[in-house]
Every structure is written in C-alpha cells, then in structure tokens.
Amino acid sequence: MKHVIIGGSAAGMSCAETLRRLDPKCEITIISDEARPFYSRCLTSYYIAGKIGERDMLLRDPGFYEARRLDLIMGRKAVSVDPRKKAVVVDDGSEIPYDRLLLATGGRPKLPDIPGAGKRGVFTLRTWDDAVAISERAKTARKAVVVGGGLIGMKVAGALRDAGLEVRVVVASGRVLSQTLDDEAAAIARRLLEAHGFAVDTRCDVVEIEGDDEVRQVRLQDGRRVDADLVVIGKGVDPEVGLAKACGARVGRGIIVDEHLKTSVPDIHAAGDVAEAYDMAWGEPRVNAMWTAATSQGQVAAHNMAGIPTRYPGSVGMNSIDICGVPFISMGVVSPRRDRDGNDYVELARRRAGNWYRKVVLKDRVICGAVFAGVVDKAGVVLALIRARARRDDAPERILADDFTYATFMDVIDEKGRYFQEGGKRNVQRIMQGGY
Amino acid sequence: MKEIFVRLARCVGCRQCEISCALVHSESRDIHQAVWERPLPRQRVRVTREGSEYYPLRCFHCEDAPCIGACISGAMHLDEDVGTVACDTARCVRCWMCVMVCPYGSIRIHEGQKVALKCDRCPDEDEPACVRGCPTRALLVNERALVV
CATH class of the missing domain: 3.50.50.60 (FAD/NAD(P)-binding domain)
Structure with missing residues (x-):
C-alpha cells in the first residue's frame, strides 16, 4: 500500500x-x-x-x-x-x-486589500519562516502595529512586546478575540492589555500602510496616522x-x-x-x-x-490563550445567536474579584460551550461534559461555583462520553472498581 | 508495567496522599522545612468528596492521552520506558492546552512556577509517595495485568 x-x-x-x-x-x-x-x-x-x-x-x-x-x-x-x-x-x-x-x-493567512501591504516590514504569521522574518525585523524595529485582534494577532502582539517593541493592536470588531471570547472575557483581556502598555483600538481598521519601500506609518480609519516600522496582519486564516x-x-x-x-x-x-x-x-x-x-x-x-474503519467523533472548537500572565480558555459555543430553528441558547455567567470570570452556554439544558478567565483548572472536565452532550441539571451551578471535579460528572461523562477511547475507559474502571 | 490503583471503599479522605505527594516534590523533603519553601510545594493528587465518597484524583497516565495530542511544545510526552505521561517542564510554554483537554482535570497550573503540574508517578522512588503515604492502603501499586 x-x-x-x-x-x-x-x-x-x-x-x-x-x-x-x-x-x-x-x-x-x-x-x-x-x-x-x-x-x-x-x-x-x-x-x-x-x-x-x-x-x-x-x-x-x-x-x-x-x-x-x-x-x-x-x-x-x-x-x-x-x-x-x-x-x-x-x-x-x-x-x-x-x-x-x-x-x-x-x-x-487572509490578506486584506490594504494599500501598501507589499512594503518591507509588513508580515503575516503562519510559518516558521514568517517568524524568522518578523523576529529579524523586530531586532531593529521600535513600534509595531498588529492588524487584527484574533488569536494570532494577540499572540504576536504579546511576543513583540516581550521582544521590547511598543505595540498597537487595531481591531475591526468591537472587542479583542471576538471569535474566541465573549464580551465580558474580552473586556477583561482588553483591560489587561491596556494595563500592560498595549494600545488597543477597536472598531477601527488600518486603511493604508505608508512609507517608501519600507513601512513608516499606518493610516487608520478615523484618519489618525501612527508611526510603525513593523506591521503584522492577522486577519484570520483561509x-x-x-x-x-x-x-x-x-x-x-x-x-x-x-x-x-x-x-x-x-x-x-x-x-x-x-x-x-x-x-x-x-x-x-x-x-x-x-x-x-x-x-x-x-x-x-x-x-x-490503512483499511481499519474508524469514525471521527468530532471536535469541539476551543482555545487557550495567556494574556499578560492571565489564562483564558474558551470552548464550544461561546457567543451564541439564535439557532436555525429559532431556539435560544441560555448563558449563565459569574464574575469574581480579580480576573476571575466563567460562563457556561446551554442548549436544551445541555452544556455546549464555556468560557474561563483567571482560573482555568479543570476546564478539561467541562470539555468532557460538552463532548458527552449529557444533561446534568446541577452542572451549570457547580461549574460556576467552582465546586466540581471529574468525580462530580463521572457517571455522565463515562456513560455518554465518546471522548474516551479504550485506554480512557479502562482508566475509569480502574478508579471506579478499585482493583481487586 | 506498574500502575497506581484505588480501592475507593477504603479511602477515608484523610489527604495524607496529598501531603506525601507535595513533600516528595519539595526541595527539602522534610515537612517542617517544606512548609516554608516558596513557591510552596504542590501536590499532584487531590482528594475530592462527592456525595458520601472520596476520590483521590490524579493523572491516570492515559494510553491515548489527550494532553499529548494537544501539547504544542512537545513537553507532554509518553515515557515509553515506564509507561507514564510525563511533562518536560523545561519545554512547557504555559499555553495550558493540556489543562483544556484533560477530562479528569488532573493537570493544573503550578501557581509559583507557572508550569503544567501533574503526577509523574515518582520516577525516583521505589513506590509512589501517595501510595506509601496512604494509611488505609486505599492506594496501591501493582502490575496492571494482575488487577484489571
């Protein structure tokens, strides 16, 4: 073969x-x-x-x-x-x-049609070669503009800041990480970014990249011109x-x-x-x-x-990102809209002091999404619950109260979870039955 | 291959396994000194109560470990010699993908060192510390073939 x-x-x-x-x-x-x-x-x-x-x-x-x-x-x-x-x-x-x-x-990487995007000092980030080119440029650059506030944009913004550059993030939508986080978590992320010295412009776009051969400044939608000697475009991936x-x-x-x-x-x-x-x-x-x-x-x-018929159980869209030392994890349906049949999702959220935030999203009383900020421990248990598509009416409250472990949902996760393959199942039996 | 097993009926929730685990992972390995270490030594096993039962939860060292598939830095790996899922903390970049996918919630963030924290099944010990410390022998270590 x-x-x-x-x-x-x-x-x-x-x-x-x-x-x-x-x-x-x-x-x-x-x-x-x-x-x-x-x-x-x-x-x-x-x-x-x-x-x-x-x-x-x-x-x-x-x-x-x-x-x-x-x-x-x-x-x-x-x-x-x-x-x-x-x-x-x-x-x-x-x-x-x-x-x-x-x-x-x-x-x-998507390449939006920005005049001047071909100038030296303008990059997208996908490959190692891209990273080499950006870090080479970052050695002499002082001011960076990151176009796009998605995961790539955020990660590259953080990296350039760590490399010692001044960083401005220009985001078209109303919040950073709009595909990854909900409004509340995104607001926490934005506050953190600004507190750590990032400039963040939302509902704004770069309309032109100016300079001769090399980027010198970018012109924003609202008419402002900002100096930049390094631009990274992170507008998503096709x-x-x-x-x-x-x-x-x-x-x-x-x-x-x-x-x-x-x-x-x-x-x-x-x-x-x-x-x-x-x-x-x-x-x-x-x-x-x-x-x-x-x-x-x-x-x-x-x-x-190889000729061994195997079903793919499916994935859950999820991401984990660290913003200025604070962990964020989101999974599944994060910012729900009314579904095709017109049914509503239910969102339950809790905010605590500091950067602690947590949300669960339910449909037909089954958890289909979650957001964690500040404390992300045990997020994987919630993922297992999402994958199991199991209904446990006490689940939202216990997750929001941070009063749960794997043992709390063990029965539904194991019974209905398709997450576990053979190895996992044996692991569970091992703890349940407890040996001889 | 040796593994840790739990006899749930014997667990009384004393959390001695947690103390033993934290201690064996401390600098001094002496309980009177370890409490003063910063960052504070952390346990990799956690006893949780659910209803009337106690569950000492730790990494199960899955055969098909989701954390290894999710790890972007190659830190989380299968140690083929001893059959454990091991974390090479020097390679950990703190992305917490492993925390995101572990269905048992058994990987946590070490608050002090900011690296992924999980059971390493005490590679340098004759017997894992949690097993050694368990006064009711709820935890025991044995060949898998003899138990499952």
Whole structure:
C-alpha cells in the first residue's frame, strides 16, 4: 500500500506516524511546501518573543523520518492531484502515485486589500519562516502595529512586546478575540492589555500602510496616522482548498469530509486546518483550525487509510490563550445567536474579584460551550461534559461555583462520553472498581 | 508495567496522599522545612468528596492521552520506558492546552512556577509517595495485568 500525505504539520505527521504504527510495511510519502522538518506552528510567537530557540521548535529528533521510513519531500509544492490516475504532481514535474491520499494542506493567512501591504516590514504569521522574518525585523524595529485582534494577532502582539517593541493592536470588531471570547472575557483581556502598555483600538481598521519601500506609518480609519516600522496582519486564516477543488472534491469553507474523514473523491482523505469536519458543540460541520483537532484527525484518517474503519467523533472548537500572565480558555459555543430553528441558547455567567470570570452556554439544558478567565483548572472536565452532550441539571451551578471535579460528572461523562477511547475507559474502571 | 490503583471503599479522605505527594516534590523533603519553601510545594493528587465518597484524583497516565495530542511544545510526552505521561517542564510554554483537554482535570497550573503540574508517578522512588503515604492502603501499586 502506498500512502501519500500532502502537508507535513500536525495532521500530516500524526497521520504518517499512525500509519507506520498500523502497517510496518506500507510506503509513506509526505510532501511539504515548507523547507523545514516537523515543527510546532503554535510556537512561532514564542520564537518571536525569544522565549524558545531553534531546537525547541522542532518536535522530532533528527533521524526520525529515516527511522520510521517516512519519505519526506521538503520545500516542494504539490501542484495537482489526478484522482483517475491516482497520482500527485509536484512542482518539479515529478509524479507520485498513491493508493490513499491525505490532504493536510492547512491554511493560508487572509490578506486584506490594504494599500501598501507589499512594503518591507509588513508580515503575516503562519510559518516558521514568517517568524524568522518578523523576529529579524523586530531586532531593529521600535513600534509595531498588529492588524487584527484574533488569536494570532494577540499572540504576536504579546511576543513583540516581550521582544521590547511598543505595540498597537487595531481591531475591526468591537472587542479583542471576538471569535474566541465573549464580551465580558474580552473586556477583561482588553483591560489587561491596556494595563500592560498595549494600545488597543477597536472598531477601527488600518486603511493604508505608508512609507517608501519600507513601512513608516499606518493610516487608520478615523484618519489618525501612527508611526510603525513593523506591521503584522492577522486577519484570520483561509483553508488551503485549491488542490481539493481542482480535483473535484466537495468544498465548503474547508474540504467537506464524512465521518471517516473521506472527501467526496474516492481514496482521498482530508484532515487538519483544511478539513470541514463535524463539530460536536455546534452539531454541524465546521473548520476547527486547532493543533489538537489536527492531531486526532490525522490519527483517525490514518486508520481509515490503512483499511481499519474508524469514525471521527468530532471536535469541539476551543482555545487557550495567556494574556499578560492571565489564562483564558474558551470552548464550544461561546457567543451564541439564535439557532436555525429559532431556539435560544441560555448563558449563565459569574464574575469574581480579580480576573476571575466563567460562563457556561446551554442548549436544551445541555452544556455546549464555556468560557474561563483567571482560573482555568479543570476546564478539561467541562470539555468532557460538552463532548458527552449529557444533561446534568446541577452542572451549570457547580461549574460556576467552582465546586466540581471529574468525580462530580463521572457517571455522565463515562456513560455518554465518546471522548474516551479504550485506554480512557479502562482508566475509569480502574478508579471506579478499585482493583481487586 | 506498574500502575497506581484505588480501592475507593477504603479511602477515608484523610489527604495524607496529598501531603506525601507535595513533600516528595519539595526541595527539602522534610515537612517542617517544606512548609516554608516558596513557591510552596504542590501536590499532584487531590482528594475530592462527592456525595458520601472520596476520590483521590490524579493523572491516570492515559494510553491515548489527550494532553499529548494537544501539547504544542512537545513537553507532554509518553515515557515509553515506564509507561507514564510525563511533562518536560523545561519545554512547557504555559499555553495550558493540556489543562483544556484533560477530562479528569488532573493537570493544573503550578501557581509559583507557572508550569503544567501533574503526577509523574515518582520516577525516583521505589513506590509512589501517595501510595506509601496512604494509611488505609486505599492506594496501591501493582502490575496492571494482575488487577484489571
């Protein structure tokens, strides 16, 4: 059996490793358009901040690919897929045949149409190479403008501040982290940012990037001009669906996959930031571009590619971010609107002194989302509850009162939770029955 | 492979396991000195009461650990020699993805050091400290094959 994987990050690599474990004999080729072995994309902002070095970016030891007989083609782009011939064409003209193909092509930063965005000193952040370029520039730059207040924007803003720059964040919506946090948590985040010396403009946009060859200042929507010698644009990520579209796969926002992570084209699977797979909290397919979802989708895709039918239970969109030393975690439905059938979600929230905030979101009395600020311990228990889609009427109050542990919800999590795979189930039995 | 098991019926909620755990992870390993250490030594096991029962909760060292899949820095890893889920705190970047996904709530933030805090099953001890400290033998360590 010959497996080809396009994309060498979280989804591609976890697929490759799982395939090798399941089938010691199969051939595995990974095509990556980055000239780097497997590294952690999520660490790029830490790299810019100077908190970690080259070695810590890499997630596998040298010799890893050889030891597992993974044929890695680095720095090459797959330009097309021929599903009839079952072959991938690479940009050096070579053709790589496959029996099963995984599209793990990830995403690409959105580039809004800002005049002057091509000037030197203007960046997006997705790859390690992007991070290297930004940190190089940050060595001499003094004033940075970050366009966009999403996760990437926040992480890069924090990193540039750590690197000693003055940082202004320009956010189009009314709050920072508008996709990740609700109003209250976002307000806490904003207060923290401002207290730590960040300038934050909401309901504002950069309309032009000015300077000769290099960025000198940016012009804001309200007419102000602010000095900047480094600009990072973080306006979100689009799934890289070009290859999939061109070979006839069904594409929505991402590549549409079934419960086995198969695309609409035979023998082609998709996983990671490019896949539009089932979301358990929303109850519909969504693109959840997260490291943890990419890893588990890669594993599930590998099983199916190896001929072991395995259902993907779905993911819950979630994120964890540290703002000025204060942890925030959000999961599932965070800022609900009326659903398609016109039913309302119920939101219950509690605020305590300091930066402590917590919210749970319910639909049909079942928890489908949560926000934590300040204290995030045990957030994973709530995630397990969301995944279990179990109704426990005491759950919202106990979560908001911080009066719960795994033991509180053990029965429903275990009974209905599809979270646990075999290992997990045994773990639970172990504590319940308590040995001999 | 050895694992820690819990006989729930024997747990009386004395929290001696918590003290033993914090102590074995302290600098001095002496209870009279450890209480003065800053940051205060922290326990990785927590006894919680639910209804009339006590549950000593700690990391189960899952076979298919969500925290390893979620870890963005490679700090959380499977120690294949001893079969534990181990955290290389030097590589921890404090993103708390592991806290976000652990269904048992068994990974916490070390308030002092600001790193992910979890059971390491006492790699340098003959017997895990919580097991050694348990006066009712509710906690015990044994080969998995003999128990499950």
